Amino acid sequence: MSAGIIDKDQLGSSDFFTLLAFLVTSARNCVEEPKLYGTFRLVDGASRLIEILERAGVADEFVLDTRKKIEDNKYSVMSDKDEFIKFLDNLILDFADKLKSERGVKHGR
Amino acid sequence: MKTFDAIKGRRSIRSYKDRKIPREQLEKIMDAAIWSPSASNAQAWKFIVVEGDDDIREIKTFSPGIFGNPAAIIIICRDLKRAYEVCGKLGRDILSLMDISMASQNIMLAGHALGIGSCAVRSFGISAIKRLYDMPEHISPELLITLGYPEKITTPPKRRGIKEVVRWHNRQRSTRE
Numbered sequence: 001m002s003a004g005i006i007d008k009d010q011l012g013s014s015d016f017f018t019l020l021a022f023l024v025t026s027a028r029n030c031v032e033e034p035k036l037y038g039t040f041r042l043v044d045g046a047s048r049l050i051e052i053l054e055r056a057g058v059a060d061e062f063v064l065d066t067r068k069k070i071e072d073n074k075y076s077v078m079s080d081k082d083e084f085i086k087f088l089d090n091l092i093l094d095f096a097d098k099l100k101s102e103r104g105v106k107h108g109r
Numbered sequence: 110m111k112t113f114d115a116i117k118g119r120r121s122i123r124s125y126k127d128r129k130i131p132r133e134q135l136e137k138i139m140d141a142a143i144w145s146p147s148a149s150n151a152q153a154w155k156f157i158v159v160e161g162d163d164d165i166r167e168i169k170t171f172s173p174g175i176f177g178n179p180a181a182i183i184i185i186c187r188d189l190k191r192a193y194e195v196c197g198k199l200g201r202d203i204l205s206l207m208d209i210s211m212a213s214q215n216i217m218l219a220g221h222a223l224g225i226g227s228c229a230v231r232s233f234g235i236s237a238i239k240r241l242y243d244m245p246e247h248i249s250p251e252l253l254i255t256l257g258y259p260e261k262i263t264t265p266p267k268r269r270g271i272k273e274v275v276r277w278h279n280r281q282r283s284t285r286e
Contacts, residue, residue, distance in 0.1 A: 021170045025234040029173065033232065041173055075123070079266045 015052045022048060036084070040077045043070055043088065062098055066091065110222040119217055120265060122226030123176035125257030130180045134223050135160070138256070139183075141219035145212040148204035153192035154212055155248055157184040167241060172253060174232025179255035183216060184238060185209050190247035209251055216254055226259035 011017050026041040050067040053059040059067075073087040110118075135158055142156060159165055159182045168182050169175050175182075192205035217227040230253040238250045 018170050021234075021237075022173055025171050025237065026173045026232075028234065029232050037232070044173070075263075 015055065019045070019048055019052060036077055036081065039088070040074065040084075043091070044074055047071060047074070062094075066094065069094075112218075115218045115222050119221040120226070120259075120262050121228045122255070122257065122259045122262065123228055124259070124261040125177045125179050125226065125255075126260045127178065128180060128258045129160070130225060130256060130258075132160075134225065135181060135256075137223065138216055138219045138225070141215040142183075142212045145208070145215040147208040147211070148200060149196050151192055151195035151200055151205070151208065153188040153195065153200065153205045154209050155186040155188050156212075157186065157242060158182075159184065168233070168238065168253065171234035171237035171241075172230060172232065174230040175253065175255055176228075177255070177257070177260070179228075180257040181255075183254045183256065184242070184250050185213055185216075185252040185254060186244070187249045187251055188247060189249055206251065213252055213254060220256055224258065225256055226262070228255045229253070230255060 007014070022041075023045060026038075026045070030038045030041065047067050047070040050059055050063045050070075053063060054067070069087070069091060073084070076084040076087060139156060139158065142154075143152070147153065159168060160180075165179065165182055168184075187205040187209055189201050189205065192208075193201040196204050213229060217229065220227045231251075233250075233253050235250055238244075238253075239248075242250075244250065
């Protein structure tokens with residue numbers, strides 16, 4: 001896929017098509033897979049989305065760092081459930097901190 | 110490589126080097142697959158070895174459970190018609206699953222012995238794979254095995270101990286003791 005642009009005639013080979021296929025296949029498989037795998041697919045999907053943003057040249061340092069954290073920690077779902085949940089908790093706090101840090105900027109303070 | 114080293118050394122690989130596997134190596138691996146045991150010697154299996162980059166990309170599109178860029182993917186299928194013909198309902202519904210599981214382990218161990226990593230994946234779109242490969246109704250894809258030269262080998266997860274999972278049973282011995 002060229003950066004951020006989808007050619008309608010080439011949708012099947014685009015990153016977005018791949019992401020959509022990942023989502024719908026995951027949705028179907030989650031019916032039978034372990035409950036925590038649904039969580040895993042969501043966070044893996046987030047990583048895949050960031051990868052697309054990176055290729056399109058619109059990923060900032062925060063989301064790239066987020067993707068690295070996901071890639072470094074996502075497999076803990078298979079070995080240590082508590083560690084996996086802790087990793088997700090920390091990830092959410094990263095997003096909260098990011099939002100807080102931009103409050104001042106948004107209001108021109 | 111010795112059998113026990115292969116069994117204990119194999120890991121599930123989710124990060125591969127960008128390097129193709131020579132065809133003769135893949136043939137060796139598939140030879141190991143067809144030498145696995147099967148109920149009533151039914152051999153009710155079909156294997157599709159996918160090597161092309163575009164074909165691998167297509168399979169990955171419908172496989173949330175595949176990570177990294179494998180050099181090849183083997184689609185492990187049951188032949189339900191053959192299983193039923195040889196072993197009846199039991200063969201079709203249960204034994205054929207056991208048979209492809211044993212063949213899959215042979216594939217992964219043979220690969221490991223050749224320095225090729227693998228990962229067994231069930232998280233894939235079964236209906237999509239059937240459609241992509243025009244599989245007849247009686248051919249059922251059950252497992253994907255990714256293959257490639259390992260980029261990263263993870264440490265093994267903890268095993269439940271022998272004491273926890275094995276029950277020894279010998280009435281004569283317990284009487285003597």
